[in-house]
Amino acid sequence: MTTLGWTLADSWTITRRTLTHWRNQPGLIIFSWFFPVLMLLVFGSLLGGAMDLPDGQSYYELLVPGIFALTMLFGLEGTMTAVTQDKEKGVTDRFRSLPMSSAAVVMGRAIADMLDTLIALAVLVGTGLALGWRWHEGLPKALAAFGLLLLLRFALLWIGIYIGLSVRNAQSLTVVQVLVWPIGFLSSAFVATSTMPAWLGTISQWNPLSAAATAARTLFGNPDASITTTWVGSHSVLMAIISPLLLTAVFLPLSAHRYRNLSR
Amino acid sequence: MTTQQVIEAADVRKNYRGGTEGAGLNGFDLTVTAGTVTGLLGPNGAGKTTAVRILSTLLEMDSGQASVAGYDVRRQGAEVRRRIGLVGQYAAIDEVLTGRQNLTMFGRLNHLAHAKAAKRADELLEQFDLVAAAGQAVGKYSGGMRRRLDLAASLIVAPDVLFVDEPTTGLDPAARLEVWAAVRQLVSNGTTVLLTTQYLEEADQLADRISMLKDGKVVAEGTPDQLKTQLGSDWLDLVLTDPAELEVVRRLAEPLADGELKIEGQRLSVPVKDRTRALVVMANSLHEANIEPEDITLRRPTLDEVFLHLTGSKVAV
Helix, strand or coil: CCHHHHHHHHHHHHHHHHHHHHHHCHHHHHHHHHHHHHHHHHHHHHHHCCCCCHHHCCCHHHHHHHHHHHHHHHHHHHHHHHHHHHHHHCHHHHHHCCCCCHHHHHHHHHHHHHHHHHHHHHHHHHHHHHCCCCCCCCHHHHHHHHHHHHHHHHHHHHHHHHHHHHCCCHHHHHHHHHHHHHHHHCCCCCCCHHHCCHHHHHHHHCCHHHHHHHHHHHHHCCCCCHHHHCHHHHCHHHHHHHHHHHHHHHHHHHHHHHHHHCCC | CCCCEEEEEEEEEECCCCCCCCCCEEEEEEEEECCCEEEEECCCCCCHHHHHHHHCCCCCCCEEEEEECCEECCCCHHHHHHHEEEECCCCCCCCCCEHHHHHHHHHHHCCCCHHHHHHHHHHHHHHCCCCCCCCCEHHHCCHHHHHHHHHHHCCCCCCCEEEEECCCCCCCHHHHHHHHHHHHHHHHCCCEEEEEECCHHHHHHHCCEEEEEECCEEEEEECHHHHHHHCCCEEEEEECCCHHHHHHHHHHHHHHCCCCCEEECCEEEEEECCHHHHHHHHHHHHHHCCCCCCEEEEECCCHHHHHHHHHCCCCCC
């Protein structure tokens, strides 16, 4: 087989490792797929009554795309945890001592995590539809929205790998996990940034999560007041393309550097 | 192939910036002959793991030369990795996967075809007595079983050199025996092994040659017997029934002593040069003085004494 052939074969072996984890511990992974559903239901019923959307629309019209984006963010934790555990337990060292392709370790992880996100997203779409959320601009635009969300997840993958390789042990991850929540709240995931106090809205609207949420709403035809009231909001699709690419451009090389630095 | 050097390291140096991550190497030299077990013995922080990580291409050295199986560790890492097996300090296996799933995965990553990886997994499960637990998640394995699976995983493709880093640290005595048996079996199959350990007994039991490491440098090297001989003298041990006789016996033994006598309770240890003569003379003197010792034995110095002598620091026994 060629080098590229082996890289792909090795990547698939690493991906299959994660799929086997799912098979061996189905409860754990199924719970993780339903966690976003739980958030959707909790925040939907918690805040839904207090929300005043134009034309008496359901809060789910705004919230569902927000939870989509939030699910991308929470995927980061899974990536980080997996990478840190492998490093801590010596599994990464074993991979590095094998004649396998070193890119495959990361590629396998990436494929597995994207599959994981795809399933979580599918479960969430089903729930959203059941709750009355709809896309109103046709299937192609809806697919484009899902594409942008997955692009964000892809960018967060590299942040996850970078942090996962950087922290000393699994305990330090807790700190990172706690920080994920404020990042989720400081975005347009739950409310349009234009409804926030000006300073907070400004911070939140530049959050890559907001770009993804607002862009998804734009493409789905769901309400988000910032689409018409702010510059970032009206350019959200562009932002949702640029910000993940920027993040990837920064964190992909950083991750590769970290991985190589394991030998220093 | 008979006397081929499979590991050659010369003046390897490694300094950790920041310091806390691990012990550095400070002019480390090592040669390992094919088909032997070499023990790298030293206390915590001597640099054993650093040496193994450098030789197995996981870590870059600052300066020096090292080759494994004829390939330069620095420039031909991929070639080296094709010919080594590594059993790290922690059992580096996937805890969620079963024993069989682990071995099949590592088989695939060693680029065996599916069927061959499965077949090899079965052979190794058999060899390491893990057939009954093959379908169980590794998370449920005992420490000894994990270690054996770890060993099995590094033998999927028969390696030219197997690195085993502190295989029994943290294991209970029974599990330690299990792992020793597994390592002995490898050796009987002709695998070259570089074993690090902080246990003298382990090095004495398993290794053909021992390199004693202190502060990142090999301070002594040889077979266990040679190292014991390096201390110069053998010991004549006398255990007395009556502590009151100690002083008399000490005076009788003094002319035979080649160095300082040691007294521990009712035991008198006399360093001697000419073993047989010392034993005969001593036995005669005791007989004439009408003293009946509980025990009188000749012994070589223990590795423990060698280590203490050479490094001034104690190793776990």
